[in-house]
Amino acid sequence: MTRKGNSLSRRGFLRGTALAGAAAMLPCGLLVPNSAEAAEAFNPGDFTTFRNACPRNCYDTCSIKTYVKDGVVQFIEGAQESTFTKGGLCVKGYSYPRKLYSPNRVKYPMVQDGRRSGKWRRVSWDEAMDRIAKKILELKERDDNLLGLGLTKYSGNFGITNYVVEGMMSSLGYTTRFVGTPCWPAGIDAQNYDMGNMWCNDPEDMVKAKYIIVWGANPAWCSVHTMKYIMEAKRRGAKVVVIDPVFTQTAAKGDVFWQPETSSDGALALGMARHILDKGMVDREFVNTYAIGFDEFEDYLRNNVTVEWAAEKSGIPAEQIREVAEEFASADPATIWIGYGLQRHVNGGATVRSIDALVAMTGNVGREGGGARYGHLQTWGFNYHAMIQSPPEGSKGFVGGAAKGEFDFTEADEASYSNRTVNINKTAQEILDSADPAISMLWVSCKNPFAQDFDRPKLEKAFDKLEMVVSVEQFFTETVANSDIVLPVTTLFEEWTVNVSYWHYWLGINEQAVKPLHESKSNLEIAALLSKKMNELSPGSCTFPQEVDTREWLGKEFNKASTTTSASATGPTSRTDRSRRSWHPRQRGMTTSSERPRASTNSSPSSAPRTGTRPCRNTRKGARATTPSACSPRTPSSAFTRSSSIWTG
Amino acid sequence: MSNVSYSDMKPHQISGGIRGLQFLRDFFAAQDADGIRAASEGISREFGSQLPDVVDWLEVEYDFNRLFVGPAALPAPPYASAYEDDPTLMSPRTLEVRNLYRRMGLATPDQGSIPDDHISFELDALLGLVALENAGGPNAPDASAMREWLVLNHMSQWVPRFITAVTEEDASAPVLLAIRSLERWLDAERDRLADTQTEQSGEEDVHDQKR
Amino acid sequence: MKKQYAFRVDAEKCIGCFTCAMACKSYYQQVEGVIWRQVYPLKEEIYPHRERAFFSLACNHCEDPACLNVCPVVAYTKREEDGVVVHHQEKCIGCGNCIRSCPYGAPKYNPVEKRAEKCSFCHERLDAGLEPACIMSCPTEALQLVDLAKLNETNEVQFPAGYPKMEKLNPSTRFILPQAPKMVRR
Structure with a gap:
């Protein structure tokens, strides 16, 4: 069907030819007798499909469907069963069969x-x-x-x-x-300080956002599948603001593009926060119920931050800062995607904390379609x-x-x-x-x-x-x-494993589709x-x-599957403890905070904002009580259930 | 497989003889300096070409690996499918020789790991076909047709490009000897087939496999 | 109007990732030089930012296809049921008339087969109830399958700037034009 031009099968004279019983008498030293039936060799159209998962360090961690014939991968496509991957991969993903079959692989020890x-x-x-x-x-x-x-x-x-x-x-x-x-350690530390855990909204709920700020991320290149949710939100009327020192492909898809000075993002966020404070647009119900230290943060803003200061630091006109701040504060819900680029700087942790504060003070933490989205390790x-x-x-x-x-x-x-x-x-x-x-x-x-x-x-x-x-x-x-x-x-095509994302909430089984080359x-x-x-x-x-x-x-x-085997290898730790630990990033040693606690606090634009919110809540306001998502869109166990059909099937 | 006597075969049918072909097969399948040396000396003998007096066989092994094995990108990969416009192993080229082996009742060991169109497998299959042809009997005409197909329709498509790829490199003397011998063998085989061929099979039914 | 399948190319959503072109190549494994679908960045006269807006183009499956009209051996047919223009390579004699005649450059010469070929709209997939490979692969849903008979056209454009205006052929492809953001630069 897809592999074109098979010259052998064109040759009629070979079609009926089979040297039955000849193998035993051949002087062949390398080839061995074929145990399989020496019948018609090719049955076009018959594929065996396998589940694979992209093993890259990428937001999208795509679910792949692999079509195999004659023990050879013929083509792959995105699994349609994953609403995130939804039938498509990226250009790199589609090239994986070439990687598998590259003549230049390392072949032998x-x-x-x-x-x-x-x-x-x-x-x-x-x-x-x-x-x-x-x-x-x-x-x-x-x-x-x-x-x-x-x-x-x-x-x-x-x-x-x-x-x-x-x-x-x-x-x-x-x-x-x-x-x-x-x-990404500075951002992890920041979110752990601020939210008690790093736990981002399901990217699929971004369609429900009324205002999206993509801050220092370029999903058009780095998370192509998330773009469809952003574009759908935009179609439904959301405003999309992209903030980046580079006019990226994502920036071209926004309504507004801000090109600030590099590393001035924290100042920008604080300037917006100050303006929201001045305009009385703080979500008081949220900060009174869920925030710790908001009064100090307020004092900090009034004493140290002005919109003009933010404008001077960032190069973004004060008028713009005010406009976007007001729009963001009045949109319901509004969300910010915090990219990894802006935290790779000496003030990176404080920058992420400033943006977290902006999302929290407008009551957008823990909301479907809202959230300070950085990443997660919940699956x-x-x-x-x-x-x-x-x-x-x-x-x-x-x-x-x-x-x-x-x-x-x-x-x-x-x-x-x-x-x-x-x-x-x-x-x-x-x-x-x-x-x-x-x-x-x-x-x-x-x-x-x-x-x-x-x-x-x-x-x-x-x-x-x-x-x-x-x-x-x-x-x-x-x-x-x-x-x-x-x-x-x-x-990936030659081994068994399972892959999960630090962004979406799908699990991808990775089956061995072909024999290792x-x-x-x-x-x-x-x-x-x-x-x-x-x-x-x-x-x-x-x-x-x-x-x-x-x-x-x-x-x-x-x-x-682990009950019979893990105890002996792991000593006194119970299984439950271990799995709980493993998705707690701080205990998993994902951060360097224990080694260098000052890395993310002492290097803010001035000094670190001291706001924080309590660990997430699942419901807020009666209308949203039934929404399962909130800031913990799915518990690890429910994420497992969601993909279990792939696993067992 | 090793108990077959070659004495019945007619060496004149193959440049370098059956043994020459066998040594060529072993050369490209060699895994170390000893294997390369044994095959090279055999090739030298059967094809009547001299090896240099002093050869550092370990250096030849490095060179052999650089060209044919890895781990770096190969200047001359020894697989048919590596010479297509878009080089990917396990291509239709690979499967067409797998099909041929199947029809001979053969398969590569651990099929699916080392591509079936590695030159040593193809030379091995050819040895088998020559033996069948020479043995006469009911299988001989089919074996003859298969040999013709393997040489003219398959190997001729890529082995010359493989040979060129090696000669463009600064290859060591034993590697060049093997490559020149392979070239001589292929040329002679093509000439022989051209002589015996009474009619050229047309490219009938080109599209019957498309989608 | 009769059913006419068409590609809807939404340049507002398109991120120029080339996945559609790659999915096509990955699925059909065309020989070198043969491209059924390609992604073209728009010139700066058309879109102000370099390499930030794109059209993904393949055969337009025209109402009155030039390829079909010039083919001396009836190697092209237009399917009654969905308007897909199919090239039957087994009938093709490689004369090149279609390649010279198509103003959109859809038919390509296959140097191995020595015949022409072009985007098939994956009609064998359509018949099996599947989307074409390119459409299925698009991560942003910028490339879509539409039936012109049913499409309630709003902001679709048939002949955007830079795309040959061949009204007589009546190409089926429809475009949504790219938008540019408000720029606030330091």
Whole structure:
């Protein structure tokens, strides 16, 4: 149907030809007898469909439907069952089959004789694991612990089972982890301070907004599926204001475009707040019932902020600020989408808090169609079964208060040792500075530090300090060029996992649609292989299971399937506790607030606004009492129910 | 499969002989320096071309991997489907040889992992077809037709481009020897088929597979 | 009026993401150089901001198609049931008349088949009750399937600036023009 021009089937003379029974006598050394029926080979029009989910670090986390014939992905489309994805992907999503079938994938485990030398040798998985395991054992012998083994991993594949990489490290012992986030911590801190939790409205309810400010976000490029809700709200009469230092594609879709000076967003928000205060447009019912410290905020605004000051800081005329502020305050409901760009600045946290205050003082927090939308982690309540692994008995590690790693629950073990944590945003410097023991071996997965981390020249120097670098990759990145061993990893079509968004509330199952190409393996399988080799060389040196059924392991991320297996691996923490923790971003270590509490408070335009609201309410005013959405559009359990039809089907 | 005697075959039908073809297959399927060396020495013998006296086989392995294996982007991927306008593996080109193997009662090991149109599989299938042809009997005419199709309609579409891709690189001597031998073999095979072909099969029914 | 399926190209909603063009290519896997649907940024004389407004264009499935009229071998037909103009590649002799005659450049030459081809409106999908691949893929619903016989035209435009005005052919595509925001710059 779609793949065009099959020249063999055009040739009539081959059509009826089958060399029955000939195989046994052939001198073929590579091809093996085909166990399948040697009948007519192609039945056009017959596809098997599979569910996949986009593993990118992207708002949209699309649900994909994959059409397979002859064990080959023929084409993909957006799943229509997801009201968010609604049948469409993005241009990158549609290119995924090309990624799967690119002739340039990393195909085999390979060893490089000299970093950046380009002198690669193909090795078997067994040999690769042997080299890796021996190095790990060498470090353990030398240092009496495994802190010389470092892991750097981020969001290259957001499939939940890929947290097995952290799990694999834990199952070896206490290691050094690059933790933190290069992405959105200031905003998370801000929203946690202000709202008690980061919990954004369902983007699908944006159609109900009467006023939308897209502030420092460019969904036309970064969340294409949300654009339809914004445009629909606009069609229904909502005004759309886009604030961005760049005239983006989203800006072109707004009614009004503001181009302020960079990093002046906080001043703009405070200026708008001051004007709303002056005009008596504050939602007093809201602030009296739900806000803490609004009086101080009011004083702060009156004493420190004027609209003219905001205009001077931002370059947006005072008249404009007043106009938009009044419109925003009088629209019911009104919402602001807070992008990640404006918090990547020294005053980033305070900027987000200023905007939060603006949304709260107009009574738009916790409202369907309203909200200070930043992101959420409410659907991330998995068991993290693949991740939570225990170190081998007698393992030694870091002593003292380590910063918590992402999704790190090992504190529940009450162990005297922990992993050593270093700053993911200082990869090069941390490697160079590490001592007692120095990081000597680095495992890189779901990440390309040479393209994504700071200080590229220093990275090369830092990597040269390492005795062994293992990269798990799909393609030959610069990090692979700076590695000793590369292991080929599966794409979304070749593995089982589940993906969720930090924006919408759908869960996407990711089925294995085709056999892994070449010799690629999933991170789960790699962990099992390594464990097998570790235990072969030194029994008991790795607690990770040596055989995994990846589909079964996906199931273990869900409550029902986990009951039989998780207890032994996780120690005293109850399952309920764990899943609750996992969607509490602060405990998940998603923020750096414990390390640097001043990062988001001391660097505001003047000083931080001290407003706050109580953790969200589900209902307000009788008319909305029946609306399920509010600021917690869906609890994790209801989100699970919503997608369970995909899972079971 | 290894218990087949080649003595019955007629080497003159193939440039470099059956063994030459076998060594070519093994060359492109090699996984390390030892494999490359064994195949290269075989090719040198069967095709009557000299290898340099001193060869650093480890360097040849690096070069071989750079061209054909990875992990970096390949200047000369050894798959038919990599030479289409829009190179994606597992294309209709791949499936057409899978279909051919099926008709021979064969399949690639772990079908669906290494693409069926890797040159070593195709050369392996060709060895099988030559054996069937030479064995005579009821399968011989079909085997002959399949061989003709494999060489003229399939391999001729991409192997010359593969050869060019390698020769444009600064490839090591054993790799060049293998590539030149492959070229000689393909040329001879095409010449032979052109001679024996009595009529050219028309491109009838071109569109019957479309949608 | 008889049923006439048409593409409704809403440039107000279109974000120029090229997903429609990619979905078409991904679905049909046309050979290199053959493009059934393409996304064109509007020139600055038409829309004031560079690369910020787009038209997604394919075959217009005209009422009186030039391709059909010039084809010497009746390789084109216009479907009675929905007005879709279908190119039957098996009948095509590759003469190129249609390619030269279509003012919208819809038919393209396929160098492998040595024949013409063009957007089919995914008629085989329509027959199966599915939307065309491009329309289904559009994340902003800027590209839509409409029946001109039923479309209650309001702000639709048939011949926007920059699009050849061929009234005799009566192309079925309808456009919604892009809007520009009020600009407040620092």
